[in-house]
Structures are given as structure tokens and as C-alpha cells.
Amino acid sequence: MRCACGQKNPPEARFCMACGQALEAPLPEERRHVSVVFFDLVASSERFREGLGPAYQGLREALEEAARVARAKGGFVHRFLGDGILVLFGAPRARGREPWRALEAALEMVAASPLPGRAGVASGLALWAPLGSGQAGEPTAVGPPVVLAERLSKLAAPGEVLADAATLALAPGAEAEPLSPLEVKGLGRVEAARVHGVRPEPGPGGRALLAQVRQALARPPGRLNLVGPPGSGKSFLLERLLEEPFPFPVVVLERMGPETPLRASLREAVERAFGTPEALLDRAGLPEGLALAWRYSLGLAQRPSWGREELEEAILEAWRRVLWRLPGPMLLVLKDLHLPDPTLARLLRHPFPRLLLVAESRKPLFAPTLALPGPQKPLLLALQPALDALPTRERQALLAWGVLGEVPEEVLEALAGRFSRERLEREGLLEGGKPLPEVAQAARLLVPEERAKAWHLAAADHLRQRGDLLRAARHLKEAGEARQAAQAYRLLAQRAWREGHPERALPLYQKALEADPSLRAFLERERQDALASLGLAEEAEGGPRSQDPVLAAFKEAQSPWALLPLLPGLKPYPLEEAQARLALAGAFWRAFKPRQALEVLKGFPEGAPPSLRLHGKSLQAGLLMDLGRYPEAEALLKPGEGDLEAQVRFHATRLRLLLETGRLEAALEEGEAAYRNVPHPWLAAALLTAWTLKGRFREDLLEAAKAHPDGRGLALLALAHHRWLRGENPKPFLKEALREARRLSNPYVHHLALTSLALYHWPRSPQKARVLSQHLLYQTHRTGFSVHLELARLLRAQLLLEEGERVDHLLGFTPSVSLTAAWKAALAGEGPWDLRGYGMLGRWVRQLWRRRRGAWTGRP
Structure with a gap:
């Protein structure tokens, strides 16, 4: 089995023999940003005149030398094609700086070739996927840059390297001679240039950052933590830093993670800097126990029989002493330290007098730090190295996460197997429990459409089984299953409507329409009926409302009491349910049953039109006052939108609250303002009551109040009290008010009239009182x-x-x-x-x- 790094492994191998990466993924299929080098020999066919054997030997040596150079630059030798080779930078695995590596490799391949050679370089998106149902045994790169690199190679003269404009734009610092647009077979006219040399250039911003790093490491004990998101150019900055010599030894440790044991990296670094570990150990003068722990940390001794915490503390102390007694200044460069060993992370927090330290990480490990800005462009090119450095399952899970968005973890595990979320967190690839925005965007660019659709379908199936139709519908839509997505949105809309929330159904119907416009005919009828249930449209002809027997019974009801059994069935229709509850509450109140009236209003629909909601709150507040619950009533009486009747009821109820809680002046002020805006008979009756309590009787309000059935009873009460204050007999008016209250069955006026009669009789006729x-x-x-x-x-x-x-x-x-x-x-x-x-x-x-x-x- 071939690994992504290019190494061929035996069929039974579970891990790559070259890089250690797990070999459990199927043949990959993904979009990648690649830089392609096509190298071929010039006039190689003429050498066959000298004989087949010598020609083959010369061809073999030249192509093998070119392949060696390409691999040394980090390229993947993808194909030997006759007298040429196809090399990919960025697939199947990216290492960073692909455009520069490709140009450097192409120049050196041409220069080192024992036979005349030439090369073409092109960059862009390519599909890395198997052809022939995978029968070839490995994926193939397919796309414009592959074709263009081959065409440019054929247009180059012997010893030349031609590159397209895209590659040169991504590799600032390349020395190139622009050419007139070239006519390329099958691709039309293409901008290209003849490449003479490559010196990676970080740009003005990069130069300033590089100067900051050099200044921080000018003398020991300088230290710097280079921090930035994936693709921000940290590794490139370090490479440029190390191009110029330092006046002291430099030790570079490449990426250290679970796949690369720390002890192997440390031992390699010690041997590179000091020859043998023992030379450094002798100078440190460690006690026997610490010396044993130090040797174990380098893989030179068996694990001591200590507890884990005791061993870690011993290793930490041993390295502290060793680094404190370094024989001279030394620069330690830790690259890609995104998942540091905990003991190493603790060690890095301590400065040492002769040690200069620069560490590259995505999250801060120690101070001081130098933060780099976000990813460079193009995004996929910048982030491929970070994604490719992950283990197979974590990479697959992160790509699926980026494509699918927020999904249950079981969905990700179904697509990628069990993965470590902690690993992704510590790698700095998650933010707030989800992939970084740029990582998610790169995942959507990298994953081909067909695979993304398959993932969306898998997510939709899982979510449907969990009953989460809303998110399932979104994934169905993303998968291109328009009809299924529309049906799911429609089911959700119908469910919301049945539960009494047609206002929540409306956006779902809109989503269904957007998903599949061919369903417009019946979706629009249902949507219009949902609007009608909110009082926002006329009922649709032939819609679901016209077929509901409960609504038919509601329309035919002759008495409020006939509405009581219909209430459960009216839940999908907030307009009619609100009307029914208001009618029933009023009927219960007039039947001297305020508690039952209040109970009916408890289920008042939130989706009812504003006028009905204001009406319902006013009526509920009045009932609460009848029951002596004034603080609750006042909390309900907040101004709101509504028609004339709703506003009048609100202001009249508000006046009653102010009068009964001893705020007469406020009642007069609010009442006069409301009556100026809405000169309604019922409001006139409430205002007349306030003025009568003040000791002033308003004849104009009396005449206006008589025009309202309930207002007439209140007006008669006010007139009776006015007569009483003047020493006149109020009984005729109190009895008339009582008759009005009985005629309309108004408990409020009824009780006030009886109480007033009793108070009037008290000093005059105690027995009647x-x-x-x-x-x-x-x-x-x-x-x-x-x-x-x-x-x-x-x-x-x-x-x-x-x-x-x-x-x-x-x-x-x-x-x-x-x-x-x-x-x-x-x-x-x-x-x-x-x-x-x-x-x-x-x-x-x-x-x-x-x-x-x-x-x-x-x-x-």
C-alpha cells in the first residue's frame, strides 16, 4: 500500500515504513492546490540510434537523477512518462512553500541532468483521485496545472524552465523573464516567463517580522514564541531566519507530536550539537537519579520504576540543570510545536543563561510572543500543510466538520472513525468547540462535490433518525436532494402550525419553496392559510383551513359556550383561538366566574394579532384586579399595538387600576390624554368616574358614556355618586345602574351599585343595609x-x-x-x-x- 508521502509499503503494514503515518484511509479523492513540474529530455529518441541498451541506460540515469532532485526538494514523483517525469508539490501531502520548491526543483533538475532537459511549472487546483475505479492502485492528479506544466515543458528550449503567471505570483523573489503570451495547445494564450533563479522573498511585512525575530535572538538568553493560525507563514519566516548564519550553534527540531517520539528528536539534537550525550551529561554533573531520568528521556536507558509524576519531575529537573550549564551559547529552534509534550511545555517557560530559543506554535506557550496575522492566499495552499500533518482520522473528521458545519459528534465518527477532539483543540485548529473559520473554508475547498454530497446525505440520515428534521433538511438541500429537503421543511412547517405557531411555519415554508420551487402550488396555499391563521391574509381557496371541520364549527357557533369544546382543535389557528378565548372569558366573567375566565386566558396564543393580544392582556388584568392581584395586573398593563377597541380597553383598564390603587391624579392625567386621542364612550365612562371621585362632574362625559352599553352603567353610578355628594337622593340612579348591570350581566357595575346602595342605606335604613x-x-x-x-x-x-x-x-x-x-x-x-x-x-x-x-x- 502506498502512503500519502509516496512510500510503498507491504500489504500487511498498518503504518508507513517511511513517515509512520497510519495506512487505514481508502484511496483519497480531494481537490488540492498543487504546483506541478513536468521535466522531459530533449531529442531523447535520437539516442536510440546508438542501440537500445545504451539509450535506455542514459535515459534511466537522467530521469533517476531528476527524480532524486525532486524528492530532495519535497516533491512527489508522480509518474515516469516515457522520457519525462511528472512531479507534484502539494499532493498527496503538502509541506509548505510549494511554489518555491517547485521552481527550485525544476531549475536544479534541468541543471543537474546529464542529458539536455527542460521543464514547465504550473500551479492551481487539481483533483487528486483514482481513475479506472482505483484499478491503477493509486490516485492521479487531474486538472489544468498538470496539463499546462506538460505544455510549457514542450515549449521550453533545452536547459530552460518556463513557469506560468500563477506560480510566479505565489513565489515572490523568483527571478524570471516575462515572455510574450504563448499559444498553448488546448488552453489558448497563456502568460508565462523564463525562470532564472529563486530566492524566496517574505515581502515588506515579512521583512519587518523577520527583523523583530532577529532582534529578539541577538544575544542569550533571547527567547521568542512565534504564534499564529495555520497558514500564517510561521514556518517560512523560520526558514528565512535560518538561511543566514548565527555566531553560535543552531539546533533545529522539526515537528514533534505523538507520531514522532520526543526522545528520538532530543537525542538527535544532542548528538548534532555536542557529539555524544555523555559529553553534555558529564558537564552537567547530575546526581545518579537525575542522570538516569535524563538518559531515559533520550532513549538511552530503560524506564525507571518510578511513578509517572515522579518521573516527569525528575526529567524536568534534569533538563533544567543540563540547559543551565550549557558550555556556550546555543540557538534552539522548535518547529511546528503545536502539540508539545507536557514536560517540554513546562521546561520552555524557564529561561536559561546561554540558551536562545524560538518556538513555532499556534497557541502561546511562553512569553514573549510574536503574533502573525491570518492565513495567506490562496487559502487552500496555505492550510494544506496543517491539515496534512494530522493523523488520518483527525484529518478526516476535521474535513467533514468543516464541510458539514455543526453536527453531532456521532456523525463525524461515522464518517471518520473515532477521533481525538482534544488533539484538534491542542493543535489550535478549533475555536469555541468548532473548526477555525479559515480551516472550515479550506475543508470546503478541498473536499470534492460528490464526497461532500455523500457526507451531507449521511448527516441527514443520522439526524432524521434522531428526529432532528430541521438540520436534516439543511443537509439534504446541500446534498442536492431538493425534493426531500422541501418535504422535510414542509413537515416541520406543518408540525409548527399544528402546535399553534404558524408564525414559525412561515420561514419553513419559505425554505421549502427555495429548496424545490416545483412544489409552489400547494406550498403557497398552505403558506397563505398560515398567514390567514395569524390574521395577515385571506384564507386560500382549497387550502387546509377550508377543509378543517373545527374551523367550520367555529364559524357556525351561535354562543360563546359552543366554543369551549373547540379550543383544543383551534390551536393551529391563533386568530380564531384568540377570538374564542376572548369570547369565552367574557362569557365566564358575565356569568360571575372570574377564575374560570382567567383560566381560559392563560392559554392565549402568542401568534394572535397585536390587537387581540392587547385585548387579552387588558381583560386578563381586569380579572386579576377582580381577584385582588393588583401587582400582576399592573405588570400586564404595558402599552402595545392594537386597533381602536383594543386601545380603548387597555386605557379603560389602566384607569381602573390607577383609581383602585389610589392614584387619582395619574388617572386623570392619563385618562385625559387617552380620551383626546381616542374619544370613545367607554373611555368617557372611566374618565367620568375619575372626575366624580375628584369632586367634579362632567356632563359632556356623561352624554358620551351613555352611547356604550357597559359605559352607561358606569355613567349612572357616577351620576348617582354626584347626586349623593350634593345631598340629593341617588337611589333612582343606583337602581337604574343595577338594572343595566343585570341586563348586560356586568358584575363590576352590579357589585358597585349594590355596595353603593348598602352604604347609602346604612345611616338611614340599617335593616336594608x-x-x-x-x-x-x-x-x-x-x-x-x-x-x-x-x-x-x-x-x-x-x-x-x-x-x-x-x-x-x-x-x-x-x-x-x-x-x-x-x-x-x-x-x-x-x-x-x-x-x-x-x-x-x-x-x-x-x-x-x-x-x-x-x-x-x-x-x-
Whole structure:
């Protein structure tokens, strides 16, 4: 089996004999950014005149020398084609600086060839994939740069290297002589140049960074952590740094990760710098235990029988002492240190007097750091080395992750096998638990369309099995399965609609339309009916609404009580459900059942039109006040959008809240402002009540209020109280208000009228007052109108006190508002309370308290 590095391995091998990489991946198929060198010999066929044997020998030697040069530059010798060879830089594995390596290799191949040779170099995207169903045994590079490199080679003179403009643009510093556009067979006119030499140039920004690195390493103990995302040019900067000599020894350690044992790299570095490890050990003068740990860290001794933590501490201390006693200055360069050994990472945090250190990593390891900007362009070329350096499963998982986006980890494991998320985290390839944006973008560029589709289909299948249709639909769409994606979005829309959220169904219908426009006919009908259910459109002809028997029953209902059994079936239709709940709540309230009315409103649909929502909140607030829950009512009474009726109900309910909680001045101010904007009869009735409590009666408001059925009852109450204040008989108006309340079944007016009658009879006809108070006490206790129950208890207690009876059983409650609290205090001989915010009601309770201070003295 051939490894990605080019090494051929026996069939039973599990790891590459050359690079150690796992050999478990199938034949790869991916897009790659490559630089291609096509080298061929000139007039090689003429040598066959000298004989087949000598010609073959000369051809073999020339091509093998060219292949050796290419491999020395990091190229992959992909094909021997007659008298030429095809070399890839960037496939099957990238090592960085591919355009420069390709140009350097092409120049040296031509120069070193024992026979006249020439070369063409081209760069760009190519597909690395098997042909012939993989029967050739290895993948093939297919794409424009492969063809162009071969064509340029044929156009070059002996000893020349021609390169396309793309390669030269990616390799600043190449010395090239521009040529007139060349006519290339099958490709038209192509910009090309004759290459004379290559000296990689980092550019102005790179030169400034290089100067910073050199300055940091000018003298020991200089140290620098070169940090940047993958593809930011860290490795290139280090290569340029090492091109110029230093006045002290330089030791370079290549990438060290789980695939490259640390002890092998350390031993190689020590031998390169000091000849033998023992020479360095003798100078350090380590105790026997530390010397053993140090030898073990280089692979020169067996593992001591110590615990893991004890061994790591011993190794760390041994290296500290060794590095502290270096015989002279030394520069240590740690390349690609993205996954450092924990002991090594701890060691790097300590400076040493004779050691200069520069480490390349994606995440900071120690201070000071020099941060490089984001990836260079083109993105795929910049990031291929980082992706190719990963183990097979982690690489496959990262590519799938980048293509698919956020998916359950089981999906990634199904596509790549079990992988180490921790490895990807520590490598600096994840951010916030997902691939870096540039890594994800590179993955989408690298993975061919067909493989990406297969991955999306696999993800969709897994998500469908989990019941996650929304994300499954997205993957189906990405896979090109338009009909399936549209059906999934439609199912989600229908589900959201059935659950009572047609507003959530609308964007899903839109996604279904975008996925498969051929389904527009019935999708548009359903979408229009979803809008109609929100009150935003007319019902579609032949749509699902017209076929629902629940909606038909709703439209035919003659009484609010007929709507009660329909409520569950109206859940998909917020408009009709809201109308039904409002009608039912009103019916329950008029039937003296405020708790049941409030229960009906608890399920009020969020998707109802704004007017109905405002109406529902106002009605709910009124019911909460009936039950004595004023803080909850006030929390609901926030301004909102709505039609005329909804706004009037809101302002009238708001006025009631202010009046009953002792904020008369605020009620007048808000009421006048609202009435100027919306001169409605019901609002006139509420405002008239406020002015009457203030001690001023408004005839204009009285006339306006009479035009509203419920407003007429409130207006009659206000008129009765006005007559009472003037010393006139209010009974005719109170009785008329009571008749109006019974005719419309208005509990609020009914209770207020009865309470007012009882209070009026109290000093004049105690027996009638007692009968009315007893009736009120029974009625409000039975129906649950808490505030009116409080008034009934207080009135009953007041009458009993006058007769010298105990009233403790009647005063054992917690008042809902300041008015009933003050009245209760007056009956108990406590107070006084500040009730200025209640107008004439407050004055009446204060007078009551003054009379009660000593004891009741008969009728007032």
C-alpha cells in the first residue's frame, strides 16, 4: 500500500515504513492546490540510434537523477512518462512553500541532468483521485496545472524552465523573464516567463517580522514564541531566519507530536550539537537519579520504576540543570510545536543563561510572543500543510466538520472513525468547540462535490433518525436532494402550525419553496392559510383551513359556550383561538366566574394579532384586579399595538387600576390624554368616574358614556355618586345602574351599585343595609370577586359594630388595596391612613376613622 508521502509499503503494514503515518484511509479523492513540474529530455529518441541498451541506460540515469532532485526538494514523483517525469508539490501531502520548491526543483533538475532537459511549472487546483475505479492502485492528479506544466515543458528550449503567471505570483523573489503570451495547445494564450533563479522573498511585512525575530535572538538568553493560525507563514519566516548564519550553534527540531517520539528528536539534537550525550551529561554533573531520568528521556536507558509524576519531575529537573550549564551559547529552534509534550511545555517557560530559543506554535506557550496575522492566499495552499500533518482520522473528521458545519459528534465518527477532539483543540485548529473559520473554508475547498454530497446525505440520515428534521433538511438541500429537503421543511412547517405557531411555519415554508420551487402550488396555499391563521391574509381557496371541520364549527357557533369544546382543535389557528378565548372569558366573567375566565386566558396564543393580544392582556388584568392581584395586573398593563377597541380597553383598564390603587391624579392625567386621542364612550365612562371621585362632574362625559352599553352603567353610578355628594337622593340612579348591570350581566357595575346602595342605606335604613351587605357577602364569596368581597366584609363588620357585636371573623383577611386596608384599620380603631389618592372615597374613610376613634355612638 502506498502512503500519502509516496512510500510503498507491504500489504500487511498498518503504518508507513517511511513517515509512520497510519495506512487505514481508502484511496483519497480531494481537490488540492498543487504546483506541478513536468521535466522531459530533449531529442531523447535520437539516442536510440546508438542501440537500445545504451539509450535506455542514459535515459534511466537522467530521469533517476531528476527524480532524486525532486524528492530532495519535497516533491512527489508522480509518474515516469516515457522520457519525462511528472512531479507534484502539494499532493498527496503538502509541506509548505510549494511554489518555491517547485521552481527550485525544476531549475536544479534541468541543471543537474546529464542529458539536455527542460521543464514547465504550473500551479492551481487539481483533483487528486483514482481513475479506472482505483484499478491503477493509486490516485492521479487531474486538472489544468498538470496539463499546462506538460505544455510549457514542450515549449521550453533545452536547459530552460518556463513557469506560468500563477506560480510566479505565489513565489515572490523568483527571478524570471516575462515572455510574450504563448499559444498553448488546448488552453489558448497563456502568460508565462523564463525562470532564472529563486530566492524566496517574505515581502515588506515579512521583512519587518523577520527583523523583530532577529532582534529578539541577538544575544542569550533571547527567547521568542512565534504564534499564529495555520497558514500564517510561521514556518517560512523560520526558514528565512535560518538561511543566514548565527555566531553560535543552531539546533533545529522539526515537528514533534505523538507520531514522532520526543526522545528520538532530543537525542538527535544532542548528538548534532555536542557529539555524544555523555559529553553534555558529564558537564552537567547530575546526581545518579537525575542522570538516569535524563538518559531515559533520550532513549538511552530503560524506564525507571518510578511513578509517572515522579518521573516527569525528575526529567524536568534534569533538563533544567543540563540547559543551565550549557558550555556556550546555543540557538534552539522548535518547529511546528503545536502539540508539545507536557514536560517540554513546562521546561520552555524557564529561561536559561546561554540558551536562545524560538518556538513555532499556534497557541502561546511562553512569553514573549510574536503574533502573525491570518492565513495567506490562496487559502487552500496555505492550510494544506496543517491539515496534512494530522493523523488520518483527525484529518478526516476535521474535513467533514468543516464541510458539514455543526453536527453531532456521532456523525463525524461515522464518517471518520473515532477521533481525538482534544488533539484538534491542542493543535489550535478549533475555536469555541468548532473548526477555525479559515480551516472550515479550506475543508470546503478541498473536499470534492460528490464526497461532500455523500457526507451531507449521511448527516441527514443520522439526524432524521434522531428526529432532528430541521438540520436534516439543511443537509439534504446541500446534498442536492431538493425534493426531500422541501418535504422535510414542509413537515416541520406543518408540525409548527399544528402546535399553534404558524408564525414559525412561515420561514419553513419559505425554505421549502427555495429548496424545490416545483412544489409552489400547494406550498403557497398552505403558506397563505398560515398567514390567514395569524390574521395577515385571506384564507386560500382549497387550502387546509377550508377543509378543517373545527374551523367550520367555529364559524357556525351561535354562543360563546359552543366554543369551549373547540379550543383544543383551534390551536393551529391563533386568530380564531384568540377570538374564542376572548369570547369565552367574557362569557365566564358575565356569568360571575372570574377564575374560570382567567383560566381560559392563560392559554392565549402568542401568534394572535397585536390587537387581540392587547385585548387579552387588558381583560386578563381586569380579572386579576377582580381577584385582588393588583401587582400582576399592573405588570400586564404595558402599552402595545392594537386597533381602536383594543386601545380603548387597555386605557379603560389602566384607569381602573390607577383609581383602585389610589392614584387619582395619574388617572386623570392619563385618562385625559387617552380620551383626546381616542374619544370613545367607554373611555368617557372611566374618565367620568375619575372626575366624580375628584369632586367634579362632567356632563359632556356623561352624554358620551351613555352611547356604550357597559359605559352607561358606569355613567349612572357616577351620576348617582354626584347626586349623593350634593345631598340629593341617588337611589333612582343606583337602581337604574343595577338594572343595566343585570341586563348586560356586568358584575363590576352590579357589585358597585349594590355596595353603593348598602352604604347609602346604612345611616338611614340599617335593616336594608344589613340585607344588602349579607347578600353581597354571600354573592362575592361564592363567585370569587375578591375586592368586592373585601368591601362586603367591611360593610357587614361596620353594621355589626354599631350593634355592639364582635367582628373579628369578618376582619381576618389581607386587604388588596390601600382603601380597604384603611377602612379595615378604621374599624379596628387604627390609623389614620393617607388616602388623598382616592378622592372623595379617601375623605369618607378618614371621616369614618375620626368617628370610630373612641367608639361607635349610634348612627352617624
